[in-house]
Amino acid sequence: MADERDDNSNKPEAPPDPGRRKFLKGVGVVGAGAAIADQLLLHASEQAKPAAAGGASVEQGAADVVLNVNGQKRTARVETRTTLLNAMRNHLEPQVSGPKLVCDQGTCGACTVLLDDKPVYSCLVLAVDATNKKITTVEGLGTLGKLNEVQTAFVEKDALMCGFCTPGFVTTISAYLKKNPNPSLDQVKEACKGNFCRCGTYPHVFEAALSAAKTIAMNNPLALGTESEVRS
Amino acid sequence: MQQPAKKMKKVMVPRVVDGKETMVEIEVEDTGDSPKWGPNNAHRLLNKNITRVDAPLKVTGAAIYSYDVRLPGMLYGRILRSPHAHARITKLDTTAAERIPGVRAVTVVPSAAVVEGSQKATEEADKKNPIKVGGTAQPASNAVLKIVRFEGEPVAAVAALTPEIADDAIRAIVVEYQALPHAVEARLAMKPDAPKVMPEGNIKAASKSGDREKVAAAIAGCDAIIEAEYSTPTVHHACLETHGMVVDYRGGNTATAYASTQGTFTIPGDTAKELGLPESAVTAVVEHMGGGFGAKFGIGVEGKLACQLSKQTKAPVKMMLTRTDEFLFAGNRSGSWQKLKGGAMADGTLVALDATQYRLGGLGDGSQANQPYVYRPTQSYREVSSVYTNQDSSRAMRAPGHPQASFAIECLIDDLAAKINIDPIVFRKKNLPDTIYHRQIDRGAREIGWERRNKTPGGSAGPLKRGMGCAVGTWGAGGGPSCVVDVNVARDGAVVVAVGSQDLGTGTRTYTRAIIAEELGLSISDVLEKIGNSKLGNANASGGSTTVPSLAPALKDAAVNARLAVAGKVAPLLGIKPEEVIFADGKLSGGGKSLAWKQACAALPASGISARGAWKEPLQARGVHGVCFAEVEVDIETGFVRPIKMVHVQDIGLPLNRLAVASQINGGMIQSLGMALYEGRVMDAQLGIMLNPSFNDYKLPGTLEMPQLVSIIDDEDLREAVLGVGEPSLIPAVGAVANAVFNACGIRVRELPITPDKILMGMMKEERQKS
Incomplete structure (x- = not known):
């Protein structure tokens, strides 16, 4: 059903608003903030200018960022306060919406991505701080045609119900099994203590993690913990 | 030709209203023989471990939830909540919020939209204390919310180019409140001098059953007596996907609502009402949803506000609640x-x-x-x-x-x-x-x-x-008669089963396929399911454990009808009667002959065959x-x-x-x-x-x-x-x-x-x- 994904390749419109500048005249504090944001919007409505490769150029509160997501250099113009999570979900074209916005405060782990192969909560990382880093999301760990071992184990063990926490768990566990290819049940619990599930999939998630570890060990008897898993 | 009169029969079905389950007697068509599941241990696919058909999408991030829907020109909505448990709004000025660049619309919550039971009190207060609303934002109805009755009650909403700007706009709305006495603890609310939560009093008259004196006498004669008080707090559904929907309305004659809901068919009616469209003009889409647990029926205040904002801007509006919103006004277990x-x-x-x-x-x-x-x-x-x-x-x-x-x-x-x-x-x-x-x-x-x-x-x-x-x-x-399932078998052998029902993470998609595949002797991957769309066959909302017992019988009935229809066309090729055709292992066989599924389907008419299924009472319990x-x-x-x-x-x-x-x-x-x-x-x-x-x-x-x-x-x-x-x-x-x-x-x-x-x-x- 991958072909049923919404086609979001059209650029979002910034509806023309010619009266806005006039309207802003004489506005006090709000006006100052507005002017900055207005600047940003003017830029947004221009043709996207690619920023210098691998960096962020900051201009009036807006930044052109180049994000290296799943091996692709992706550009977006965001406000500097925009989180990596929101930049991927709301600004990249097409969107990267595997990581989910759930708690927005670094508690639940649904937005987990790998930043230079290390799991982080992308709701706590600013997009401008994620430039020049390798960002791997759940989409980069495996594809519908070629799931990674953790994804395969999640399918087989029914380690998901509604699936909203799943991208976070898959990402956390994929990274953890590289660090510790042969974990105990308690170590798996410890490794994903920063991920919440509400449907109650935990027991099957643990089974999936342990089963994936076995598969990885079987497939790569001499190469535990190599880069083979992350196709980025 | 005159249709014979439909034979009806009476059955008892559960009805869950506001969390209270009651049995009601209804009349359904007595269609005579119902298909049977057969013994529980004699199934090929059912009653086995089936991996979810949507699992690959969900483990790769490819599943698009309502929260993930992003449309061209889409605006982001945000809701301003009351910080007070009970207060009168004396001033509400949206002027500054409207001036923030990137803000496209501001709307004030209509009084009747929010809390069941509070409407009367609010309307009375509206009449007594008219207030002035500053700015161009106009409420959706004539009545403006003047009294807020709990912390978190929605007061106003905005739509902006980004969620960040929408947050700014919420902060820029000026509201002045005159705090009123409140009671948030039951024990305090029960006191005679407690502030009135409801005009008619804070305790709703008790329903009583049994003879208290007889009970007291019986307890007095017991060897062991326990007398104690038990209390449980309010707990939260805490669905990981918050409530909300994306309303795709651009001022035309139709609209689409991508909703995080337990009831696909609870969405179009209210959405259409808010947008001023006929119900049939609105399509609800629930492709994947991130948990409900009972809290997600209907469009809710957030859906109403999304519609208002979409109507004002003629642009799609995504209104997904924040986590704080979710805790404060999206329901809980009492x-x-x-x-x-x-x-x-x-x-x-x-x-x-x-x-x-x-x-x-x-x-x-x-x-x-x-x-x-x-x-x-x-x-x-x-x-x-x-x-x-x-x-x-x-x-x-x-x-x-x-x-x-x-x-x-x-x-x-x-x-x-x-x-x-x-x-x-x-x-x-x-x-x-x-x-x-x-x-x-x-x-x-x-x-x-x-x-x-x-x-x-x-x-x-x-x-x-x-x-x-x-x-x-x-x-x-148990279930009830609400689902209409359509199965189509194409001449090239493709099988599609369609019903508007939704998968909350319970596995609806998977058994929808499995029941059809089992009946037709196919494997799970040979069948495609289409669900989560209000333009498909009707289905009940998922509440009270009623989805399987309402939907699965209709699926089985549709599967049987599809099998009979295919058998009718293929039997002549095998030289046998339709009822003698055996569907197994991807083949149709009988009379010493056998045809592969695709081969057999080539005998179907150009448009394939279509079969429909309805609820059969004996298939559920x-x-x-x-x-x-x-x-x-x-x-x-x-x-x-x-x-x-x-x-x-x-x-x-x-x-x-x-x-x-x-x-x-x-x-x-x-x-x-x-x-x-x-x-x-x-x-x-x-x-x-x-x-x-x-x-x-x-x-x-x-x-x-x-x-x-x-x-x-x-x-x-x-x-x-x-x-x-x-x-x-x-x-x-x-x-x-x-x-x-x-x-x-x-x-x-x-x-x-x-x-x-x-x-x-x-x-x-x-x-x-x-x-």
Whole structure:
């Protein structure tokens, strides 16, 4: 059903608003903030200018960022306060919406991505701080045609119900099994203590993690913990 | 030709309204012979472990949830909430918010949109105190919300180019409130001089049943009497995907609503009403959804506001609640306060129960199953009332009212057993007339190792004390006639099954395919399902464990009709009668000949064949039990409780997919464990606000709290019929855990959640009594 994904390749419109500048005249504090944001919007409505490769150029509160997501250099113009999570979900074209916005405060782990192969909560990382880093999301760990071992184990063990926490768990566990290819049940619990599930999939998630570890060990008897898993 | 008159028959079906399940008698067409599932152990795909058909999409991030929908030109909505539990709005100025660049619309919440029960009071206040609304934002109706009645009540909403700008705009709306007296705690709201939450009073008259004097007399003659109060706090659904929807309306004649909902068909009507369109002009889409647990029916205030903003801007608007919104105005499980007095004889006979039950549903009525729940003492009396407080209205939540009732009665049963020194499971069996409980209790007891338990509560040595507990539950879990399923078999062999129903994570997609594949002798991957769209065949909303028993019979009926239609066309090729065609292993065979599925389908007409299915009453059943056992370890030096093992035994008739059923039972146990040990809304009675509306402060069970979980499908239930399992799997664990804590350390905590402070306090009291 991958072909049923919404086609979001059209650029979002910034509806023309010619009266806005006039309207802003004489506005006090709000006006100052507005002017900055207005600047940003003017830029947004221009043709996207690619920023210098691998960096962020900051201009009036807006930044052109180049994000290296799943091996692709992706550009977006965001406000500097925009989180990596929101930049991927709301600004990249097409969107990267595997990581989910759930708690927005670094508690639940649904937005987990790998930043230079290390799991982080992308709701706590600013997009401008994620430039020049390798960002791997759940989409980069495996594809519908070629799931990674953790994804395969999640399918087989029914380690998901509604699936909203799943991208976070898959990402956390994929990274953890590289660090510790042969974990105990308690170590798996410890490794994903920063991920919440509400449907109650935990027991099957643990089974999936342990089963994936076995598969990885079987497939790569001499190469535990190599880069083979992350196709980025 | 004249149609013969339809033969009708009467059946009883469950109806869940506001969390209260009642049976109603309805008339359905008597279509004569219903297809049969056949013996539960004779299926090829069903009653086996089937991996979810949508799992690959979900593990790769390719599944697009409503929260992920992003459309060209889409705006982001945000809601301004009241910071007060009770206040009059004296000024509301949206001018500054409207001036923020990137803000496209501001709207004020119409008074009638928010809280059930509050409409009358608000309208009266509107008439008495008209206020001026600054800015160009106009309310959707003539009445402007002037009185807010709980913290978090929506006041206004904005739509902007980004969520960040929408946040700015919310902060720029100027609202002045005149605080009014509030009551957020039930015990305070019940006092005669308490501030009026409802104009008609804070207590809704009790419903009474039984003869209280007879009960009192019976209790007086008992060998053991327990009189105690039990309370459970408000707990939250905490669906990971918050409530909300994306309204795609650009001012034309049609609209699409991508909603995070448990009821695809609960969306188009209200959306159309808000947009001023005919209902048929709105399509609801629910491709994947991130959890509901009873909180997500209808478009809600957030959906209404999304429609208003979309109408104002002629642009798609995404209005997904923030986590704080979700805690403050998107529903909860009502709290409870129960005063029970029960008596038993030394031989283990439960004689009488007197119950006073309060449902604490904020501005709603709340829900609570009636005592004595599943037990049948000779004499019982109960009175049930609702106490209103200045909190958002509760909503249905997975087995509404049942865990509250089960927790209280199961604690009382356990205490009575301890008092007459009888094994709690022996006591239960003696007082549960339904023997299905007996076999489930025995099965669970074997699995947990009941013989290892403390014979005396708190009897084990050492500071780390282990204990076990048991509890039972019940639910209806039957369905009704609402689903229309269409199956199309194309000439090239493609099979598509379509119905508008939704998959909450329960596995609807998977069994939808499996039932069709099973009947046609195909594999799961040979069938494609189309669900989650209001333009497809009608389906019921997923509440009260009614989805499987409503949908699966219609699927089976459609599958049988499709098989017969295909057989009718193919039989001549095989030189046999249609009813002789065997569908198996991807082949159609008979008369010594065999055709591969695709080969056979080439005989179909150009347009393929279409078949339709409707609900068949005999394919589903009603009434399930459910028993849970728990083992915990209590550190009596810190009061910390560590769950060790939980076992749940559940009857379910024909389990469509054992893997998904096991997952759902695990989920029930875990949510119930959360209610027992961790979860609860914490209110500040003075300020009238919730102190923990975030995942940092509202404790959900996490990986480190997970015990070993064993979900057991009771295969001795031989009913060749389907039932739902969502609700019953949640009910008894909360009582089982509470009883395990008691058995471990001898401290009975009657106020949930069982946090360390309550155990230490209990021990202190015990020490004091001893000395």
